[in-house]
Amino acid sequence: MKRYVIIFILVIVSTFLIHTWLMSIGLFPKEASAQSVAVDQLFHVHLWLISFLFSLIMVTLVYSLIFFHRRKGEMGDGAYLTGNSTLEITWTAIPLMAVLVLAYAGAKTLGAIQVIDPTALQVKVTAGQWYWQYAYPDYGVTSTDLYLPVNLQIDLQMTSVDVIHSFWVPEFRVKQDIVPGRTVELRVTPTLIGEYKVRCSELCGLRHAYMEGLVEVVSQANFEKWIAQQQSAAPPSPELRGQQLATSYGCVNCHSTDGSAKTGPTWLHLYNSNVKLSEGTTVTADDNYLKTSIINPNIQVVSGFPANTMPDFSTVLDQTMVEALVAYIKTLK
Amino acid sequence: MRKLYSIGLIRGLLWQILGTAIGIGILTGIRFLLHLPVWKAESAFVFGALLGALFFVYGIGAVDDWIKVAAGKEIHEADESSWGRLRYFGVSLDHKVIGIQYLVLSLVLMVVGGSFAMLFRSELANTGMQFLTLMEYNTLMSLHGMVMIIGILVGVAAFMNYLVPMMIGARDMAFPRLNAFSFWLAVPASIILLSSMALGGFDTGWTGYPPLSARAPIGIQMFFLGVSLAGMGTILSSLNVITTAIRMRASGMTGFRLPIFVWGSLATSLISLTATQLIGLSFQMVMFQRLFGMGFFDPAKGGNPILFQHLFWFYSHPAVYVFVLPGLGIISELLPVFARKPLYGYKWVAISSFGIALIGFLVWGHHMFASGMAQYLRVPFMYSTLLVAVPTGVKFFSWLGTLWRGKIVFPVPMLFVLAGIVVFLLGGLTGPPNATVATDLQLTDTYFIVGHFHDTMFGGYIFPFFAAIYYWFPKMTGRRLNETLGKIHFWLMAPAFIILSSMMMRTGLLGMRRRIADYDPTLNITNDHRVMTVAGFLIALGILVFIINAFWSRRNGEIATGNIWNSRSPEWQVPSPMPVHNYDKPFEVVGEPYDYGLPDSVYVKFMEEE
Numbered sequence: 001m002k003r004y005v006i007i008f009i010l011v012i013v014s015t016f017l018i019h020t021w022l023m024s025i026g027l028f029p030k031e032a033s034a035q036s037v038a039v040d041q042l043f044h045v046h047l048w049l050i051s052f053l054f055s056l057i058m059v060t061l062v063y064s065l066i067f068f069h070r071r072k073g074e075m076g077d078g079a080y081l082t083g084n085s086t087l088e089i090t091w092t093a094i095p096l097m098a099v100l101v102l103a104y105a106g107a108k109t110l111g112a113i114q115v116i117d118p119t120a121l122q123v124k125v126t127a128g129q130w131y132w133q134y135a136y137p138d139y140g141v142t143s144t145d146l147y148l149p150v151n152l153q154i155d156l157q158m159t160s161v162d163v164i165h166s167f168w169v170p171e172f173r174v175k176q177d178i179v180p181g182r183t184v185e186l187r188v189t190p191t192l193i194g195e196y197k198v199r200c201s202e203l204c205g206l207r208h209a210y211m212e213g214l215v216e217v218v219s220q221a222n223f224e225k226w227i228a229q230q231q232s233a234a235p236p237s238p239e240l241r242g243q244q245l246a247t248s249y250g251c252v253n254c255h256s257t258d259g260s261a262k263t264g265p266t267w268l269h270l271y272n273s274n275v276k277l278s279e280g281t282t283v284t285a286d287d288n289y290l291k292t293s294i295i296n297p298n299i300q301v302v303s304g305f306p307a308n309t310m311p312d313f314s315t316v317l318d319q320t321m322v323e324a325l326v327a328y329i330k331t332l333k
Numbered sequence: 334m335r336k337l338y339s340i341g342l343i344r345g346l347l348w349q350i351l352g353t354a355i356g357i358g359i360l361t362g363i364r365f366l367l368h369l370p371v372w373k374a375e376s377a378f379v380f381g382a383l384l385g386a387l388f389f390v391y392g393i394g395a396v397d398d399w400i401k402v403a404a405g406k407e408i409h410e411a412d413e414s415s416w417g418r419l420r421y422f423g424v425s426l427d428h429k430v431i432g433i434q435y436l437v438l439s440l441v442l443m444v445v446g447g448s449f450a451m452l453f454r455s456e457l458a459n460t461g462m463q464f465l466t467l468m469e470y471n472t473l474m475s476l477h478g479m480v481m482i483i484g485i486l487v488g489v490a491a492f493m494n495y496l497v498p499m500m501i502g503a504r505d506m507a508f509p510r511l512n513a514f515s516f517w518l519a520v521p522a523s524i525i526l527l528s529s530m531a532l533g534g535f536d537t538g539w540t541g542y543p544p545l546s547a548r549a550p551i552g553i554q555m556f557f558l559g560v561s562l563a564g565m566g567t568i569l570s571s572l573n574v575i576t577t578a579i580r581m582r583a584s585g586m587t588g589f590r591l592p593i594f595v596w597g598s599l600a601t602s603l604i605s606l607t608a609t610q611l612i613g614l615s616f617q618m619v620m621f622q623r624l625f626g627m628g629f630f631d632p633a634k635g636g637n638p639i640l641f642q643h644l645f646w647f648y649s650h651p652a653v654y655v656f657v658l659p660g661l662g663i664i665s666e667l668l669p670v671f672a673r674k675p676l677y678g679y680k681w682v683a684i685s686s687f688g689i690a691l692i693g694f695l696v697w698g699h700h701m702f703a704s705g706m707a708q709y710l711r712v713p714f715m716y717s718t719l720l721v722a723v724p725t726g727v728k729f730f731s732w733l734g735t736l737w738r739g740k741i742v743f744p745v746p747m748l749f750v751l752a753g754i755v756v757f758l759l760g761g762l763t764g765p766p767n768a769t770v771a772t773d774l775q776l777t778d779t780y781f782i783v784g785h786f787h788d789t790m791f792g793g794y795i796f797p798f799f800a801a802i803y804y805w806f807p808k809m810t811g812r813r814l815n816e817t818l819g820k821i822h823f824w825l826m827a828p829a830f831i832i833l834s835s836m837m838m839r840t841g842l843l844g845m846r847r848r849i850a851d852y853d854p855t856l857n858i859t860n861d862h863r864v865m866t867v868a869g870f871l872i873a874l875g876i877l878v879f880i881i882n883a884f885w886s887r888r889n890g891e892i893a894t895g896n897i898w899n900s901r902s903p904e905w906q907v908p909s910p911m912p913v914h915n916y917d918k919p920f921e922v923v924g925e926p927y928d929y930g931l932p933d934s935v936y937v938k939f940m941e942e943e
Contacts, residue, residue: 027842039771046772050762057758059730064736065751069743070673078674078739080930086679087734089729095726098765099719106715106769113771114708163545164638166703166778170844173775175703179639180544181632184705197853201778201846203538205545206467209849309548312633 003067007059007213014055015048022047032171032196032217034153034189038112039173045105049098068090113174116187127165127178128311129205131250132198132213141230144248145214146198148190149223150230156186161249162311169215177202180312190217207253242328245321249313257332263309265302271330276303290326341393341423342520348392349385349521356384371396376624378532379554386521387560395423395517398510414913424517427913431516432495433809435487436802438516442484442523446878449477451873453850458866460854470850472535472552474528478539479526479556483563485656485912487519490567490657492801493574493598495809498865499904500592502583502937503904507576511569518566524558524630538848540649543619543630544639554623557616564609571602571609578602582905583937585922589680592902592926597662600686601655604693608648615644615765638705646697653786654693657757657793661728663801668735669927671747676927677734681727688724692717703772711770718768725761729754735781744898745819749800752827757792759831761787763838784837791830797856799879806883807897812890818882833868836861901926901936904926 029146031037055192068078123146124135135142148154158167160180167186168175171194176186200211236244246252254263265275275285283289292299294317297310317325335345357377365371390396398408413420413427420430421437453473456465465473498506506512528536533550546553578599582591618629619641628634631640647685669676677683698706698714732754741747763785766772776782799822809812840858841847896905903920904911920937928934 025839027839029842029844039775042769042772043766046766046769049765054758054762057733060733061736061754064733064739065741068672068736068739068741074740076673076740077930078672078741080675080928081677081682081734081738082675082925082928083678083734087730088678091730092723092727095722099722101933102719102765102769103716106771107712109769109771110423110711110715163548164542168778168846170775175774175777177704178588179632179705181638182705199846199853203471203536203540203542203545203848205536205548206471208471208536209467209846209851212853215429235800284477 003063007063010059010063011052011055015052018055019048019051022051025301029087029170030192030194031173032169032190032192032194033173033197034191035113035187036171036173037191038109042105042109045102049102053098088113094187101180112189117189120153120155120187121149122155122157123148125156125167125178126161126316127158127167128161128250128316129163130200130207130253133248136227137273139231141227143230145216147218147223147226149220150190150193150217152220153187153189156188158186159183161313161316163204165200165204165211166201167198168201169196169198171196175201193217193219238324238327239331240328241321241324242324245317245325246328249316251325254310258284264305267329267332269333271333277301278303278305278307283331287326290329291322294322294325339712340419343422344815345389345393345517345520346524348390349524351385351392352388353381353385354414355388356381359384375551375554378551379558379620379624382525382528382555382558383696386518386525386558388513389521390517393517395510396445397424415719421727424513426505426513428494428498428509428512429809429915430504431506432491434516434550435491435494435868438519438523439484439488439491439658442480442487442878443882445527446477446480446484447873447876449473449480450573451869453477454869456850456868457852457862458750459862460852460859462851467850468534468536471848472534474848474850475535475538475556476527476530479560479903480523481790482539482652482656483519483523483526483560485790486563486567487654489601489659490515490519490570492569492594492663492805495805496904497574497577497595497868498581499911500595500902501578501581501586502916502920503577503581504902504916506573507580508573512573515566515570515573517776518569522559522562522566524559525555525562525767527552528598529555534623539646541616541619542645543622543638544632546619547622547631554620561616562594567605567611571605574598574602575606582874583920583922584641587922589683590922590926591683593665593676593679593682594659594662596683597658597665597686597814600690601658604651604655604690606862608651608694610648611644612648615641615648618644639701639704642701642704643697643706646700647694650694650697650700651690652774653789654689655938658689658787660753660792660794660797661757662686663797664732664753665728666902667746667750667800667804668732669929671744672736672741673927673929674735674739675925675931676731677737678727679927682731685724685727685731688727690812692721692724696721699768700777701775702770703777710881715768715770719765721768722761722765729758729761740809744803745814745816745823746800746804746898748820748823748827749803750795752823753792753796753800755792756788756796756827756831756834759834760788760790760792763788768865776841778847779837779841780847781841783847784834784839784841787830787837788834796827802883804898808895808904808911810887810890811892811894811909812886812888813893813897814886814890815882818878818885822875822878826872829868829871829875833865833872836865836868840865901929906937906939 031040121182122137126133134146158178160178165178166175172188174188176184178184194217196215198213198215256266257264257268259268270285273285274282276282295314298307301307360377360380361371401408415427421434426685453470456470529552532552532555535553535556537546537549537551557686578595621627622629628636630636630638665676665682698710699718702711767776802816803819814919840861844856845852845858894908918939920939923938924936925936926936
């Protein structure tokens with residue numbers, strides 16, 4: 001009996017020590033969204049269960065190793081104990097209780113982070129290899145950084161132009177994969193003004209590690225100021241706009257502008273040059289050829305480059321954007 | 334030259350090269366006749382690799398007997414006892430030889446996969462790219478995953494092949510030729526898998542999700558093909574284990590008198606037999622998408638990328654239990670020997686393996702909480718995943734019950750068993766946060782997951798695997814591994830691993846993503862990464878000590894032909910190593926397998942011939 005009392009006391013002490021230690025080392029990043037508060041509460045339930053179950057098993061294990069090892073010169077076997085059904089049922093019940101607690105808390109938290117606010121601000125997110133692009137349909141503004149007003153639910157409507165990406169801001173505690181060919185939704189309510197980073201967390205190819213983007217959570221007033229700035233900014237020349245698009249949509253990740261070899265053909269000296277196609281014919285790279293190649297890259301595939309490699313931009317780029325890109329390519333001589 | 338050609342492995346490799354060349358030739362020839370552009374690298378290499386694998390198994394002679402039977406000729410079993418060491422390099426029908434062949438292949442694969450990890454672990458010691466390119470990093474990281482998985486599958490097969498017939502008193506496996514065929518399929522499969530490095534590599538991780546894998550370099554096709562072939566070997570080998578365990582037991586060996594490792598092997602083989610097809614299928618669908626333009630997972634053609642994830646995880650989650658159930662079986666098998674006590678709650682432990690296997694089939698969706706699958710599906714998968722804790726808990730408490738009031742001894746195998754329990758506990762306790770959806774959304778695809786599953790793999794497989802090697806090495810060779818070197822191996826590896834995996838989880842919580850070649854210096858985790866790199870090298874050093882120990886002890890180790898662990902199991906009641914057909918005399922089961930501490934009781938009694 002004495003053994004069990006000692007173990008009981010040690011388990012309790014160890015549970016509290018481990019829990020205190022876990023809480024003191026700064027396990028989690030800042031809580032910067034309404035959702036993060038709910039998620040962290042659930043994490044704390046987990047931490048208590050982890051501390052308790054770890055202590056229960058480790059204390060008993062270490063106690064056994066210390067007190068029940070074979071001493072020098074001893075030859076005999078241990079006690080002949082084969083099992084005990086009551087005990088077995090008890091320790092089937094302990095994890096089962098933990099399961100029930102977590103099932104309840106888990107469902108409740110999931111509900112809490114999925115609450116939909118009808119007044120939410122909609123932001124359209126386009127992800128591609130390897131860039132983030134945002135549009136604010138209510139204001140007619142697009143941006144490569146994500147500006148968000150504090151304390152307002154954001155309704156992120158996200159799509160991908162090529163492979164699967166994933167939207168994750170660690171301080172917001174929520175994550176959603178972005179699947180090509182469909183629009184997925186993520187709701188988040190920023191609560192803490194500051195600068196964060198969105199980090200793509202689904203492996204998306206070569207430069208996946210660097211697919212990070214700026215997220216600015218600002219006050220309502222500053223958000224409106226930023227929107228007004230964006231709206232009043234003078235429209236750039238087509239050439240300049242094309243250059244910006246080439247960077248923000250990741251074109252330059254595959255098409256160099258200095259003649260060097262990348263996944264796709266270089267843009268340097270491309271305009272009005274003769275291009276050899278994989279089927280053996282040659283065409284002149286005029287405006288029409290360039291426009292077709294941007295929207296339907298697999299119709300005329302350049303010799304030496306694989307087909308089905310370039311993402312589908314037909315739903316992402318509108319007519320003026322394509323024209324701006326062509327205008328930019330013309331300047332690369 | 335002729336002598337070299339008589340060695341099976343060399344012959345097989347020559348035939349594989351020949352087959353690959355012929356395959357490439359045939360495909361190019363057909364294209365020439367059809368007036369298509371002659372050279373199409375991707376189809377040529379895929380067809381060549383496939384033909385190369387078939388030529389390998391033919392060249393080495395793994396199908397000779399079947400061809401003879403089909404031709405109506407008689408087949409004879411060769412007398413292998415006279416072959417000497419060479420029989421390990423060619424087709425042998427002896428389950429013990431095949432077991433050791435599997436074991437060596439497993440160690441080779443894991444050393445290769447581990448070296449990949451050392452390379453990219455060094456790269457991560459600092460931010461920015463040091464000595465690898467992004468593509469090299471991605472390829473090594475992706476291959477590390479799959480090479481280790483095949484290495485573990487092969488290692489599981491090693492112990493099931495070596496131990497199951499011995500433990501149940503069978504002369505061999507039920508289908509010895511199928512057994513040899515399964516093993517020799519794994520060799521060309523591994524070569525094809527590794528050849529992906531020479532064909533441009535691939536940057537998809539071991540999960541190979543489309544659309545990314547549909548756009549990766551040709552290396553991905555070698556990855557898909559290698560895994561499909563290795564998976565075929567696994568399916569055949571699990572069929573063999575199940576038949577053997579059901580049909581070939583010694584008299585008196587009823588279900589609840591089976592050695593507990595056989596229970597684990599049965600549960601594992603049932604999963605392998607019924608789920609492996611799904612990973613093969615999902616990979617082949619991407620292969621066909623690339624080769625023939627079938628748009629299974631291409632949204633532009635009406636395909637669905639998420640379908641792939643369902644098919645993939647339907648195998649790949651149960652696969653985790655394929656890896657750990659035999660390892661947990663080894664823990665349950667060895668604990669009673671070293672605690673000198675019966676296995677506590679034998680029936681509960683046996684049934685819990687099947688409980689884990691069954692629930693394991695219903696939880697695959699927890700890998701996809703953030704994937705964009707139907708939202709309501711996340712709730713049932715959360716509940717089913719949490720339920721895994723129940724049968725797993727039974728195992729832990731039964732192990733504690735086995736140790737309680739024992740007379741515990743601590744030779745090297747026992748140290749690895751204990752490390753297995755502690756590390757698997759860490760892996761188990763960090764599991765539930767991945768089961769509840771809200772917390773998993775933060776954790777999925779971060780280094781937390783990497784730490785969590787390395788805990789389950791090391792605790793459920795790697796540590797028990799080494800325990801088993803130290804424990805059964807004398808049975809295989811008649812000599813025991815050096816205890817001092819074994820302890821050095823243990824103390825290098827166990828603490829370093831616990832530090833490594835804990836730091837992985839910590840950096841993951843702070844924002845370190847999974848599968849990234851470089852990380853953001855503003856996360857302030859550079860020092861953590863340096864500690865992890867050092868810990869990684871300590872583990873590698875421990876493995877090196879083990880390899881030296883194995884080579885040295887095979888010739889110079891202390892001679893141990895008897896029952897050195899004082900075990901009740903039948904294989905230890907006869908001298909080591911065992912002859913070709915195992916036991917000279919059959920035995921019958923007259924007692925319980927783990928009745929340590931019950932005076933004058935035995936598990937098996939050898940029958941005197943009349």
